[in-house]
Amino acid sequence: MTNIIAIVGQTATGKTKLALELAKKHNGELINFDSRQIYKYLDIITGKDKDVLTMKQWNNITIWLYDIVTPNQYFSSFDFVKLVTPIIEDIKKRGKTPILVGGTYLYLKHLLYGIDDNNSPPNFKLRNELNNKTVKELQNILTKLDVQSFNRLNNSDVNNPRRLMRRIEIASTTKKRTYIRSDLKRTDLPNTFIGLRYKDKSKLRQVIIKRVEERLKNGAIDEVKKLLKISYTENDPGLKTIGYQQIIKYLNKEITMEKAVEDWVNKEVQYAKRQLTFMKSDKNISWREI
RNA sequence: GCCGAGAUAGCCAAGGUGGUCACGGCGGAGGUCUGAAAAACCCCAGAUGUCAGUUCGACUCUGACUCUCGGCA
Numbered sequence: 001m002t003n004i005i006a007i008v009g010q011t012a013t014g015k016t017k018l019a020l021e022l023a024k025k026h027n028g029e030l031i032n033f034d035s036r037q038i039y040k041y042l043d044i045i046t047g048k049d050k051d052v053l054t055m056k057q058w059n060n061i062t063i064w065l066y067d068i069v070t071p072n073q074y075f076s077s078f079d080f081v082k083l084v085t086p087i088i089e090d091i092k093k094r095g096k097t098p099i100l101v102g103g104t105y106l107y108l109k110h111l112l113y114g115i116d117d118n119n120s121p122p123n124f125k126l127r128n129e130l131n132n133k134t135v136k137e138l139q140n141i142l143t144k145l146d147v148q149s150f151n152r153l154n155n156s157d158v159n160n161p162r163r164l165m166r167r168i169e170i171a172s173t174t175k176k177r178t179y180i181r182s183d184l185k186r187t188d189l190p191n192t193f194i195g196l197r198y199k200d201k202s203k204l205r206q207v208i209i210k211r212v213e214e215r216l217k218n219g220a221i222d223e224v225k226k227l228l229k230i231s232y233t234e235n236d237p238g239l240k241t242i243g244y245q246q247i248i249k250y251l252n253k254e255i256t257m258e259k260a261v262e263d264w265v266n267k268e269v270q271y272a273k274r275q276l277t278f279m280k281s282d283k284n285i286s287w288r289e290i
Numbered sequence: 291g292c293c294g295a296g297a298u299a300g301c302c303a304a305g306g307u308g309g310u311c312a313c314g315g316c317g318g319a320g321g322u323c324u325g326a327a328a329a330a331c332c333c334c335a336g337a338u339g340u341c342a343g344u345u346c347g348a349c350u351c352u353g354a355c356u357c358u359c360g361g362c363a
Binding site for chain 1: 316317319320321322323324325326327328329330331332333
């Protein structure tokens, strides 16, 4: 019986703190599965708890997958699964407990339940070409390439340019069928699988407002300025992140500071809601309300 | 006090020579999710300032009132 712990949940629920407590108790190491904290230099606004981690009460518990790519680098759930699988093995081999903690449920889902390896990595050139197409055009292209793939799309996805492009990408890089048995190694299900969620939404909003204010006080704006100065842009994957997007707009004088803060808070609340919608479908999660 | 402009959902806002009026966006509810996910997308709810008048019928026309914004005093 393997011994893996996973902690998922909405943003601002104290996942890291819980993870650290469990790490102390079970001789564990943390593995981050937060798609934003994977990026270097995104510290204040993504809420990396670096100072917490170095506190001596946690006697230097290791955390994996912080700061592993630069903000202009593409990173996907596939990359995550590939990276994390050997890390889990390594931790186990050393007799310690892997503790997965984060908010990007998609990454965790693909790790735990598998992801089809149809051997078609992102084709950025193709994506670039498809980018100016209308949804209608994308639908037509996919229909011509692979009707079955098109027909499997639900009403939401059939209107979603990203999903259409991905299907086109697969259909145009693989000669036949879109199904191959996954050869990606997946990990065993965690024996402790905790989800943290807010009982009521107004409380969540309050906490997020407070957190945004704190991050502004801690230098959120300077963090963005610094990133722009070393020539990262709002279109880089890492900066397509709540907080950064709004502050960039403010710095470009497109919106006022008040509006930027309001948007930032709203987007985070909406994000938290979407997180929950997605995770709710996983019946293996034991929920704790806060 | 006078003149002018305006009052349409929680907020911003389009319209139409009276005919079930009511475009959008934001925000709100609920969803989707197999290599971009703090992304992208689907979907639902919700409105004509108040009181009269004209009319078969008023959100639309008329009057008064209330409030807002300009200008003059």
